[in-house]
Amino acid sequence: MATFPAGFTPPPPSLVHAGALQLGRWTGPPARTNLIDARYRHLPRPLRNLRLKEWQAVQVTSPTLFVNVALVNTKLVALVQVKAFDRVAGVKHLHERKLPPWAFAPSQTMLDSTVAFRDRTSAVAFTNQLARGQVAVDVDVAAHGHGPAMRGRIELATDQGAAQVVNLPFTHGSIYSHKGLFPVRGELQIGDTVHPLDGAVGTLDDHKAYYPYVMNYDWVTAMWRGDDGVARGFNLTRNQCVEPERWNENCVWVGDQLWSLPAVTFTRRDVRGPAEAWQIRDAQGAVDLTFAPTVPGDVAMNVGVVESRYRGPFGVCRGRLAPAGGPVVEVTDRFGMGEDFWLRC
Numbered sequence: 001m002a003t004f005p006a007g008f009t010p011p012p013p014s015l016v017h018a019g020a021l022q023l024g025r026w027t028g029p030p031a032r033t034n035l036i037d038a039r040y041r042h043l044p045r046p047l048r049n050l051r052l053k054e055w056q057a058v059q060v061t062s063p064t065l066f067v068n069v070a071l072v073n074t075k076l077v078a079l080v081q082v083k084a085f086d087r088v089a090g091v092k093h094l095h096e097r098k099l100p101p102w103a104f105a106p107s108q109t110m111l112d113s114t115v116a117f118r119d120r121t122s123a124v125a126f127t128n129q130l131a132r133g134q135v136a137v138d139v140d141v142a143a144h145g146h147g148p149a150m151r152g153r154i155e156l157a158t159d160q161g162a163a164q165v166v167n168l169p170f171t172h173g174s175i176y177s178h179k180g181l182f183p184v185r186g187e188l189q190i191g192d193t194v195h196p197l198d199g200a201v202g203t204l205d206d207h208k209a210y211y212p213y214v215m216n217y218d219w220v221t222a223m224w225r226g227d228d229g230v231a232r233g234f235n236l237t238r239n240q241c242v243e244p245e246r247w248n249e250n251c252v253w254v255g256d257q258l259w260s261l262p263a264v265t266f267t268r269r270d271v272r273g274p275a276e277a278w279q280i281r282d283a284q285g286a287v288d289l290t291f292a293p294t295v296p297g298d299v300a301m302n303v304g305v306v307e308s309r310y311r312g313p314f315g316v317c318r319g320r321l322a323p324a325g326g327p328v329v330e331v332t333d334r335f336g337m338g339e340d341f342w343l344r345c
Contacts, residue, residue, distance in 0.1 A: 001256065002258065003162070003256065003257045003258065005259055005260045005323075005325070005326075008025050008026060008027050009024060009026060009027065010027055011026035011027065011028050011030045012026075012030055013030060013031050013032065014031060014032035014034050014037075015033050015034055015038070015167055015174075016035060016036075016038045019037065019038065019039045020038075020039070021038050021167065021174050023167050023169055023174065023247075025164070025165070026165045026166070027165075028163065029109075029110045029111070029130060029163070031109060031111055032108055033107070033108050033109060033110065033176060033208060034108050035052060035167075035173075035174070035176050035209075036048060038173060038210070040172060040173045041172055041173075050076070051075070052075065052208060052209070052210060053074050053207075053208070053210075053211050053215070054072075054207065054208045055071060055072040055106075056071055056115050056126050056128075056207070057069060057071075057072075057204075057205040057207075058126075058135070058137050058203065058204055058205070059202060059203045059205070059223065059336075059337060060154055060184055060200050060202040061200060061201055061224055061225075062184075062197050063087070064087055064088050064195055065195045066084070066085045066314055066335050066336075066337070067084045067154070068081065068082075068312075068337060069082050069124060069139060069154070070205075071104055071106075071115055071117060073101055073103075073104065073106055074101070074343070075101050075345075076305070077099070077101060077301070077306060077345075078100065078101050078103045078104065078117075079096065079097070079098055079299075080095075080097050080099060080103075080122055080124050081095070082094075082095040082096075082139055082141055082150055083095075083096070083312075083314075084150060084188065084190055086195075092297075092314070093147045093148060093150060094146070094297075095122065095141040095144070095150060096299070099117065103117050104117040106208070109128070110128045110130045110135075110206055111128070111131040112129055112131055112132075113128045114128070115128070121141065121142040122140075122141050123138070123139070124137070124139055124140075125137070125138045133157060133158050133159025133160075134156065134157060134158060134159070135155070135156045135158055135182075136153060136154070136156075137153070137156075139152055139154070143191075149191065150189065151188075151189050152186060152188035152189050152194075152197075153186045154184060154186045154202065155185050155186050156183070156184055156202050156204055157182050157183045157185070158204070160182060161182035161231065161253065161255070161256055162180060162181065162256050162257060162258040163179065163180030164177075164178075164179050164180065164249060164251050166249050168241045168248070168249065169241060169243075169247055170240055170241060171212070171242060172210060172212075173209070173210025174209070174210065175209035175239065175240075175241065176206075176207065176209065177206070177207050178207075179204060179205050180203065180204045180253075181202075182201070182202055182203075182204065183199075183200075183201060183202075184200040185198045185200075200225075201223045201225050201231040201233065203221060203223055203233060203235070211343070213344065214342070214343070215240070215342070215345065216240070216341060216343070217238060217239040217240065217339070218237065218238040218338075218341075219237045219238075219338060219339040219341075220236045220291045220317065220337070220339075221233065221234065221235050221236070221338075222234060222331065222334045222335060223334075223336070224335075230254060230255045231253065231254075232252070232255075232329060233252070233253045234250075234251065234252040234253070234261070234321055234329070234331070235251050235252075236280050236287065236289065237249055237250060237264075238265060238266050245262060248262070248263050248264075250262065250263065250287070251323075252321045254326070254329065257326070259324075259326035259327075260323060260324070261282070261286055261321065261323050262283065262284055262286055263283075264282045264287050265281060265282075266278055266279070266280055266340075267281075268340075277290050277291070278290065278291040278293070285322070286322045286323060286324065287319075287322075288319050288320050289318070289320070289321065289331060290317070290318050291317050291336070291338050292317075292318070293313035293314070293338065294313070294314065294315045294316060295314035295315065296311075297311065297312035297314065299312070305345075306344065306345045307343070307344045309343075310340075310342075310343075311339065312338070312339045312341075313337065313338055314337045315337070316335060316336075317335075317336050318332060318334075
């Protein structure tokens with residue numbers, strides 16, 4: 001059974017009740033993740049929907065592979081991503097397409113829902129069945145001029161491990177985030193090579209937020225299974241929440257235990273250079289981590305009303321996490337990913 005720090009409570013039935021946001025940190029998901037129903041700048045529902053950014057993603061680490069699969073909808077443009085890095089061959093495979101915002105509909109529950117995009121060249125589907133203890137991700141994308149076909153199924157056992165579910169305040173609106181570290185089974189075939197994923201570990205990321213017109217955040221995550229067989233991982237974010245020392249989603253997982261971490265800052269040196277490093281630290285000394293990007297992942301777009309500057313590199317994490325009341329986690333050359341995201345939308 002998962003264990004949680006002080007301050008985590010059972011979830012409310014929904015994120016929004018009678019138009020009012022329910023804020024907090026919870027031991028599980030609300031039955032309804034209905035952030036669209038929140039009062040937001042006195043806007044009618046259709047205009048609120050245009051402001052609500054939504055995505056679902058998973059990240060998976062195995063001895064041979066690091067995988068990120070995502071469906072992102074900013075409401076002015078959507079994105080399907082399948083990114084896989086062959087850790088043995090040192091090769092990154094990428095399937096990424098910009099889509100119209102009506103290409104897929106985000107869900108309003110993780111208990112029993114499907115979020116999917118399918119056409120002749122891309123098929124990515126998240127089948128959310130938290131009521132049954134599972135999230136499954138099906139991938140079937142065609143080969144293209146820059147990469148091979150990728151197909152397979154990734155299953156996260158959400159009845160094991162631990163999840164952190166939060167709804168945190170912005171100056172206007174809020175940010176809902178459901179992240180968790182779980183055992184993985186399945187496989188992903190890349191070209192003619194089948195990569196087994198049984199015994200791997202993965203993180204889930206279900207996300208909705210009323211970001212400001214200019215949105216920006218920093219994020220680093222990694223997950224691994226240690227020599228003792230125990231899964232470990234962390235989530236470190238610097239975003240636009242008010243009172244970040246009180247309202248943040250920083251945490252570390254050890255098996256089915258979740259421990260909170262304080263607010264952090266990101267400092268970058270030698271950006272895009274051979275010695276680039278992101279330093280992630282807090283004011284109390286609980287977080288001292290360096291992320292060294294080794295595999296680039298940039299997406300830039302400027303179409304007038306929408307401008308995006310996104311960096312999502314893969315790389316290596318080193319350092320130390322010491323949550324209050326919890327175990328010290330030494331992070332020794334653990335593969336993960338980071339994001340440096342600026343969006344005007």
